[in-house]
Amino acid sequence: MRLQTIFGLIIMTAAVSACGENRGASPNPNVVATGGNSDEQEFNDPDRSTIWDLFGDRNSEQITNVNRYLWAASLDVLDFLPVQEVDPFTGVIVTGYGTPPGGGRQYRATVHISDPALAARSLSVSLQTSGGAPVSAATARAIEDAILSRARQLRIADNKL
Numbered sequence: 283m284r285l286q287t288i289f290g291l292i293i294m295t296a297a298v299s300a301c302g303e304n305r306g307a308s309p310n311p312n313v314v315a316t317g318g319n320s321d322e323q324e325f326n327d328p329d330r331s332t333i334w335d336l337f338g339d340r341n342s343e344q345i346t347n348v349n350r351y352l353w354a355a356s357l358d359v360l361d362f363l364p365v366q367e368v369d370p371f372t373g374v375i376v377t378g379y380g381t382p383p384g385g386g387r388q389y390r391a392t393v394h395i396s397d398p399a400l401a402a403r404s405l406s407v408s409l410q411t412s413g414g415a416p417v418s419a420a421t422a423r424a425i426e427d428a429i430l431s432r433a434r435q436l437r438i439a440d441n442k443l
Contacts, residue, residue, distance in 0.1 A: 347398035348373040351440075352405055355432035356393045359425065363391055379412045388412040391425070400433055402426070 348370055356375055357365070363377035373395035379388040390410045397404035407426045409417040 348395045349398050349400050349404055349433070351400055351433040351436045352395045352429065354436055355429045356395070356405075358436075359428045359432050360391055360393070363389070387415075389417070393429075400437060402430060405429060 353370065353373075353375075360375075360377055362382055363380035365375065366378045367374070367376040369375075375391075375393040375395075377391045379390045381388050388411065390412070392408040392410075394406040394408075395404055396406065405426055407422055407429070409422050409425065411417055
């Protein structure tokens with residue numbers, strides 16, 4: 283009976299140690315810290331997986347730093363549109379349909395802030411109409427210009443404090 287218990291423990295230890303795929307190689311801390319290459323580190327291969335990968339988050343999103351002035355200005359300029367979704371981690375604002383003051387057509391906007399810099403390249407605005415009519419590039423550019431101007435005003439007001 284004692285021999286069966288020892289033999290069972292040996293088999294279980296071998297099975298558990300095979301799950302880690304260590305293979306006796308100790309990682310070089312300099313390679314791990316700098317990213318290394320796949321020739322030096324076997325465990326950096328993206329095609330390989332272990333049992334612990336089942337517990338990881340496979341649907342993780344890219345997190346972007348968002349310029350706070352562009353974010354606040356976007357919400358301020360588009361305040362006539364009902365906000366449906368906001369994601370400050372990816373820099374996306376999605377609004378519902380609304381009518382601008384003094385206008386007759388309903389618009390919907392999606393704003394993407396892709397960079398922490400207060401610059402035009404950081405801002406992307408997409409407009410849609412409720413009737414499916416195309417939105418002119420000049421209208422989208424006017425919204426982007428209004429957001430950029432408001433963001434600059436907010437930054438200037440913040441620096442005066």
